[in-house]
Amino acid sequence: MSDSSPSSGRIYTAALIVIGDEILSGRTQDKNISQVALWLGIQGIRLREVRVVPDVTEAIVEAVNTLRARNDYLFTTGGIGPTHDDITVDAIAEAVGVEVIVHPEARTILEGYYETRGGLTEARLRMARVPEGADLIPNRYTGAPGIRFENVFIMAGVPSITAGMLDALSGTLEGGAPLLSETVGCWVQESEVATLLGDTEKAHPTCQIGSYPFWREGRTGANFVVRSTDADDLAACTRALVAALETLGKPAVFGGI
Amino acid sequence: MSDSSPSSGRIYTAALIVIGDEILSGRTQDKNISQVALWLGIQGIRLREVRVVPDVTEAIVEAVNTLRARNDYLFTTGGIGPTHDDITVDAIAEAVGVEVIVHPEARTILEGYYETRGGLTEARLRMARVPEGADLIPNRYTGAPGIRFENVFIMAGVPSITAGMLDALSGTLEGGAPLLSETVGCWVQESEVATLLGDTEKAHPTCQIGSYPFWREGRTGANFVVRSTDADDLAACTRALVAALETLGKPAVFGGI
Incomplete structure (x- = not known):
């Protein structure tokens, strides 16, 4: 029996939460499910379940706590921009029971990015907010980083930005034999x-x-x-x-x- | 205050379960979420949540029972064909606690459809199986009908067939003021x-x-x-x-x- 046999290693699983009223209204055709699924496959991780939830704190909290507990990894897309409808960071902090803080490195990244783009305003500083204890996921396109908190990976809603974040994570997660x-x-x-x-x-x-x-x-x-x-x-x-x-x-x- | 004010009428909600390993592997880009969402919007029903689950009975049962209880309507897509991986009808019957039977009208429809296509084989007869007590949703393209059981609407995975089933349901469901x-x-x-x-x-x-x-x-x-x-x-x-x-x-x- 070869090393790639399923009996020789455990299966690593992930879940994805797509956060956004624009998907549930039908206005936007989701593209993140398939790109996250394909990327996970290459990492040797199975996408086991996906939920699409509205921009509503309780809905995000419920999905985050159910899915992070029963999967090795949980990914989210959407809701990490600078506007009032971007509530993902606050909802996930509530789900995991920590405060939201401004991440010093994220602040520095955004200061650099906006130096020639009108400066770091209060709205833009929102994109440096993370659940306390989180690490950053690089965003090569628009400055505002993704966020990792334990086994939860918080990514952008715009598919091209998410693609860059996935690329930055490639090879860093423990997986099993690819399917x-x-x-x-x-x-x-x-x-x-x-x-x-x-x-x-x-x-x-x-x-x-x-x-x-x-x-x-x-x-x-x-x-x-x-x-x-x-x-x-x-x-x-x-x-x-x-x-x-x-x-x-x-x-x-x-x-x- | 007009009749279309949200305070003058209740909000009708729906959930959707997309059933299929091909979505979770990333092989197939889902197209049913947005088409079901847009159609529901026209009926005055809000799509409140979506789950994508694998071809695994327990996963389907859990999602069906959670979502049918807390929404006015539950739609599913996928897994109602003639092959061994089509387990949706059996899983939903298990979820709602009834037997699976061959629906006489579905059998008649399939006999007609396959009369000039090689006859109604045992595999094809699988597509006449429904949870006991269910009604049929017409399928204008390939014979095999969709299924309604109480507030659960079981539809095809192929988007063009689902579109025809949604069309057959248009105007038949009670909704509220459209968003x-x-x-x-x-x-x-x-x-x-x-x-x-x-x-x-x-x-x-x-x-x-x-x-x-x-x-x-x-x-x-x-x-x-x-x-x-x-x-x-x-x-x-x-x-x-x-x-x-x-x-x-x-x-x-x-x-x-």
């Missing part, structure tokens, strides 16, 4: 191969197979995603799936359709 | 107008103002979204915001930038 995946596409109705999929999954206990149908150009197809932390079993399961599809006269397309 | 919104864009750093925004919001108690910064073509700007169920107060707040921005020499752009 690997292979995609196989096929012009087949998934209902034609439902039994085949279930049987193939059962024969490869480290693997899960997801089935994602689509309709294009008047034809029905599906992509089958095989996931495992065990590279050998993943390859064997994928080969078995392709062979089974071809037995039905349904050629498989590696990488998906 | 109206106006967007004002401005080439300004939000930190320059943070106090102005907070003061304007405080002067219009039915309104919330959200501030959404952006960076384009080397310039900094922000869109300010004013939300209210009271059309008059919304208009007054928006006018006050525009006037205050212009006092600072920052022209506002109606509809946003």
Whole structure:
């Protein structure tokens, strides 16, 4: 059994809280869930659950305390700007039971950033506020840093800024074996191969197979995603799936359709 | 005070559970949150919270029971197809404490749909299974219906199919006054107008103002979204915001930038 077998190491999990009325109103299409999910996958950490909550203190507190307790890591996006609707830092400080302070290093960073941009006003200084005891996560774009408090990572709502913060965190978090995946596409109705999929999954206990149908150009197809932390079993399961599809006269397309 | 004032009627809330490993792995960018949110807004129902959960029975059961109890409506997307990873119906039946049965009308619909597509196999018949006592939500595209059980609405994961199901439900759910919104864009750093925004919001108690910064073509700007169920107060707040921005020499752009 290789080191990448799931039985040889524990699974590291994370949760994400997307904070913002603009997502719940439908005005803004969220882009942070998928980028955080993909980044976590590379770190060997599974995104186990996501919640989208409004700009309401009680909603944030409830989600933070539930999710930080049952995951190795908790990420949040949104609500750390300079305006009145940016309540994430205060809500998380309340959740973890500490005061909000101005972080000296964050203040210095913002003083530098705003030196040529009109100076550090009271509103801008809000972006140096952190739960007491927190560390900073660098923001290469707009000065205002992200925040780490214990296992909680507080990031921006703007996806490009969050991307920079994730980049700064790359390789710094302990993870397990990454969840690997292979995609196989096929012009087949998934209902034609439902039994085949279930049987193939059962024969490869480290693997899960997801089935994602689509309709294009008047034809029905599906992509089958095989996931495992065990590279050998993943390859064997994928080969078995392709062979089974071809037995039905349904050629498989590696990488998906 | 008009009928659209929030004090004259209660607020109807909904929650959404997005079910699927493909969202949590980052493979698929969710599109259902924003389309369900926008549709609910038109029905006069607020989307209050969203959870994304994996294809795991316990995770679905926990989310369903928490969210259906504290919202008027609960929607789910994903996991109602014919394959082994489609466990939503069984999980929701477990959550609400009823058996899973084959719905006679769903069976008839599927028999018709598959008459010219290879017939109704055992796998396809899975898509006629519902929690006992449930009603059907029409699916105009692929036969397999959505499901309503009390205040729980079980819909497809594929966004275009979900869109058709939402369309079938339009106007059938009791809602309150729709949350109206106006967007004002401005080439300004939000930190320059943070106090102005907070003061304007405080002067219009039915309104919330959200501030959404952006960076384009080397310039900094922000869109300010004013939300209210009271059309008059919304208009007054928006006018006050525009006037205050212009006092600072920052022209506002109606509809946003």
